[in-house]
Amino acid sequence: MAMPPLTIGDLSVPVPIIQGGMGVGISLSGLAAAVANAGGIGIIATADIGWDEPDFKKNFREANKRALRRHIRKARSLTKGVLGVNIMVALTNYDDMVEVSVEEGVDLIISGAGLPLGLPKLMEGKVAPKLLPIVSSGRATQIICKKWKQRGRLPDAVVVEGPLAGGHLGFKPEQVDEPAHTLEQLIPEVIAAVQPFADAAGAPIPVIAAGGIYTGADICRFLRMGAAGVQMGTRFVATHECDAAPEFKQAYLDAKESDMALIKSPVGLPGRAIRNPFLDEVDQGGRKPKACLYRCVHGCDFRNAPFCISEALISATQGKVANGLVFAGHNAYRVDKIISVQELVQELVREYDEVCGQ
Structure with a gap:
């Protein structure tokens, strides 16, 4: 059984994998384009994206805007696939990053590290790009959906990030190891939270599983639980195309x-x-x-x-x-080799077929 495509509104990719947005120079145009070319969704992380601009320390906002524009355009020149950006709510230049992303025509914006309650306001009068909040509970999902609905908008999909993710986590330290907050518990909780809003709108709101997903068997497990796709970061660091040193x-x-x-x-x-x-x-x-x-x-x-x-x-x-x-x-400790993005995706598809094809 082949992996099902991931469909978000009028966007569709053959491999239901979104590459995680890893900030400050880890996932930039090189990695994002490679993932898009392999059939998934490539993501450029905006946090401190201008770190290598000569005026980064003196002109933080403009350096970051310039760098984001450069990386979106470079990625577009390298792929015809689906590209998005990851913008942390905690960023002081959040509005700038949204503005540039919209101007440059990215396909989607993923936003977490806080609840992106104000994102629809920044998008007033615009249909694109697709908007995907990152959540860590059903309650957070409901809050976002209710708030966004007041602005005449709903999430186009929701990314549920569990406590095994890398980088910043949307949990209190004492919650990270609690059974109630595992990704396996969160997926059905968030699916249930979005369903009334999807039903009322007459359009699906896909739920994307993220945090600790490592193998094709993991992808199979979460898709069987009702997730429409997965987001993976750690595996893509260990690729030749990853932008990190x-x-x-x-x-x-x-x-x-x-x-x-x-x-x-x-x-x-x-x-x-x-x-x-x-x-x-x-x-x-x-x-x-x-x-x-x-x-x-x-x-x-x-x-x-x-x-x-x-x-x-x-x-x-x-x-x-x-x-x-x-x-x-x-x-991350399970990583034992650096391979190409294409090889990684093929490996994940093969592992998925071995489990879900039975």
């Missing part, structure tokens, strides 16, 4: 299960990363910032922050991983 990818290859760590992010959310000398130094209080150069995220008070999130992620994406933060999903 080779040293960043090597950190995944070298990681052991005991290295997978939950941290307290300056953003105010727990985060999942690979334990390294940088995090050891953070634990000892040796990385407290003396000033804020970027003002990149809401809720970050540098006076009380354990480290500067931008500096840490930029160092990692440059390849200085011992001196930076390496975000990764719980299953």
